[in-house]
Amino acid sequence: MSDIAKVQNAVMPASLLKRFGPWLFLAIGLMVLPLIFSSNLSVYTMNLMGIFIIFALSYNMLLGQSGMLSFGHAVYFGLGGFMSVHFMNYIEAEIFVVPIVIVPVFGGLIGLVFAVIVGSFSTRRSGTVFAMISLGIAELIAASSLIFVAFFGGEEGVSGDRTMGPEVLGMDFAQDIEVYSLIAFWAFVTIALMYLFSRTPMGRMANAVRDNPERIEFIGYSQRKVRFISFCASGFFAGIAGGLFAINFEIVTEENLNALTSGVVLLMAYIGGVGFFVGPIVGAVVFTLLQTLLSNYTEIWQMYVGVIFVLTVMYAPQGLTGLVAMHIPAFKMKRLGTLAAPYVRAGVPTLLLLSGIVGFLETIHHVRSAAVGETTMSLLTIEFDTHSATPWIIIAILVVVGGYLTKTQMPQLKEAWEGANAPMGSDEGGAS
Amino acid sequence: MSSAIKLDDLRKSFGPTEIIRGVNLDIKKGERHAIIGPNGAGKSTLFHLISGRYNLSGGHVSLNGEEISNLPPYEIYRKGLSRSFQVTNIFPILSVFENVRCSLMWSEEYKYSFWHLVDRERKLNDRTAEVLEEIGLTSRQHVPAGVLTYAEQRALEIGLAAAGGADVILLDEPTAGMSHSETDQAIELIRQITVGKTLVMVEHDMGVVFDLADRISVLVYGEIIATDTPENIRNNKAVQEAYLGAEAEHA
Numbered sequence: 001m002s003d004i005a006k007v008q009n010a011v012m013p014a015s016l017l018k019r020f021g022p023w024l025f026l027a028i029g030l031m032v033l034p035l036i037f038s039s040n041l042s043v044y045t046m047n048l049m050g051i052f053i054i055f056a057l058s059y060n061m062l063l064g065q066s067g068m069l070s071f072g073h074a075v076y077f078g079l080g081g082f083m084s085v086h087f088m089n090y091i092e093a094e095i096f097v098v099p100i101v102i103v104p105v106f107g108g109l110i111g112l113v114f115a116v117i118v119g120s121f122s123t124r125r126s127g128t129v130f131a132m133i134s135l136g137i138a139e140l141i142a143a144s145s146l147i148f149v150a151f152f153g154g155e156e157g158v159s160g161d162r163t164m165g166p167e168v169l170g171m172d173f174a175q176d177i178e179v180y181s182l183i184a185f186w187a188f189v190t191i192a193l194m195y196l197f198s199r200t201p202m203g204r205m206a207n208a209v210r211d212n213p214e215r216i217e218f219i220g221y222s223q224r225k226v227r228f229i230s231f232c233a234s235g236f237f238a239g240i241a242g243g244l245f246a247i248n249f250e251i252v253t254e255e256n257l258n259a260l261t262s263g264v265v266l267l268m269a270y271i272g273g274v275g276f277f278v279g280p281i282v283g284a285v286v287f288t289l290l291q292t293l294l295s296n297y298t299e300i301w302q303m304y305v306g307v308i309f310v311l312t313v314m315y316a317p318q319g320l321t322g323l324v325a326m327h328i329p330a331f332k333m334k335r336l337g338t339l340a341a342p343y344v345r346a347g348v349p350t351l352l353l354l355s356g357i358v359g360f361l362e363t364i365h366h367v368r369s370a371a372v373g374e375t376t377m378s379l380l381t382i383e384f385d386t387h388s389a390t391p392w393i394i395i396a397i398l399v400v401v402g403g404y405l406t407k408t409q410m411p412q413l414k415e416a417w418e419g420a421n422a423p424m425g426s427d428e429g430g431a432s
Numbered sequence: 433m434s435s436a437i438k439l440d441d442l443r444k445s446f447g448p449t450e451i452i453r454g455v456n457l458d459i460k461k462g463e464r465h466a467i468i469g470p471n472g473a474g475k476s477t478l479f480h481l482i483s484g485r486y487n488l489s490g491g492h493v494s495l496n497g498e499e500i501s502n503l504p505p506y507e508i509y510r511k512g513l514s515r516s517f518q519v520t521n522i523f524p525i526l527s528v529f530e531n532v533r534c535s536l537m538w539s540e541e542y543k544y545s546f547w548h549l550v551d552r553e554r555k556l557n558d559r560t561a562e563v564l565e566e567i568g569l570t571s572r573q574h575v576p577a578g579v580l581t582y583a584e585q586r587a588l589e590i591g592l593a594a595a596g597g598a599d600v601i602l603l604d605e606p607t608a609g610m611s612h613s614e615t616d617q618a619i620e621l622i623r624q625i626t627v628g629k630t631l632v633m634v635e636h637d638m639g640v641v642f643d644l645a646d647r648i649s650v651l652v653y654g655e656i657i658a659t660d661t662p663e664n665i666r667n668n669k670a671v672q673e674a675y676l677g678a679e680a681e682h683a
Contacts, residue, residue, distance in 0.1 A: 199549050201542035208534045211523035217505035218483065218515055219596060220538030229544055
């Protein structure tokens, strides 16, 4: 008896830790981050990250969880943003005074309303039909945003002032760091809600629909209704993200609901990995970093993002999270160490190759776009003359040597990988 | 008197070709009924018509006396008819456990709930474990269903059909492609899960058919040419000519 009790006592905290640990970690992380990264740029970046994390997770409720490829998810984000910025103006005009913290909920509600309207016919089918309808709706809304000027504000958009509401906990949200706390609060709440949603009967059936839409009809569920509910939930959370965007930037324009933004969210979810709940979070963080940091160093950052996307689709369809998750079996078998040397052997030449390619792209870009006569450029603090032969020769050497070595090193990496993932031999015990 | 499934002049055409040409069939409650017939006779099509996968071109289907013609599959399921598929039709990425749990969700009345957490629902999870035990997949419950062996997938397929507690179960070639020992296991499983229920099965393996069925219907080119006990079917001249002859040619 006492043994059993002891075991239970030992197990209980462990399972509690397993269940609540990640959430505690997230909460503490959100609180500690601004203390570590306190510069204006980092707070700005983290705010954007928070918004995109919610947006990308809401998108993945469709793509990763329910198997619906949408090309128009920005519609719900943008409409949520517009609604929220109008609410900020109502608050300023004292028509309808609520604390600014509540405003994203209204953004969410307008996202929900439009998701109900659009979803009522677009979720009839999945696959190509759904994708095409989502694209059509996106174009329709983006076009009408320039027509219905009263709501969308035409080309200059609608702007508001987030500081006009009643103070919350002594904050009037004039500072970015105060907005950070608001975004962090909503990010925590929505991440938790979206995760919990995936653990409900509805969330499970959404996964089933993704796997095999036909079969769920023979276990009592209408595939259309499952898709519809997922779609509505997704629209709601996208609207909240849009509301936070409105608060953060105090302006919302047509750009926030057009196809470009819809493409960005697809990119984020996919790069992060749509097969994992945390995938879009990773994707949003990486994308925002690329967007805000990389754009400081290079004008062609979007091209790199595009290349990363293509490479992900081609070589790592499970996304960055999938790349990490791939290593779990080897880690569990305590063989991760055996991969280190092969990774270095393949990684160094790959880095050479990549730096060669990046150097080539940057130099070409500089030659094509710099002012006439300006031939010196600096790349990673190295200054050189783009019209002399030396940099080109170095680039060529990097590409050729790096490429050749990468190619020759790949087989040993593959071998090491297979070795690390081979089932445990009988001598090592355990036939699992 | 009380029929589980009643087909009344059932017809189905694809374009100008009529595949099912006026099928009348009355399957009693609690009966184990097998439908046999040569390839291309329309056996699977008949199942698709009964279970709502295809719309009827003519005629009526009733389940426990209630008209179910042209209802969507999920409505028919909710009225108590469940089925398996000839080609394995499971949820490949979900774990085996999740597969079974999903198939229990409607009968445990969760509907489209997003206010229950599945991991907290003890009764649902206990039921899932029971079904897994029944179909012999307890040790495989955590792997994705897509990586199961063929025989295991067939067992899961039957499990999905039977789990929800429907009282009429349609099995479309449950033992197709199985070895002898696997077939024996499958028969045992089918016997177990259909106790007190109505079973309709399409099957090619005559051993299985004569072992399990109370009555047999022979479907040839979209028409039922005989419905009788296994003994009488074996001795039926028309069946021997039309079906066994065709089978001999086929072989």
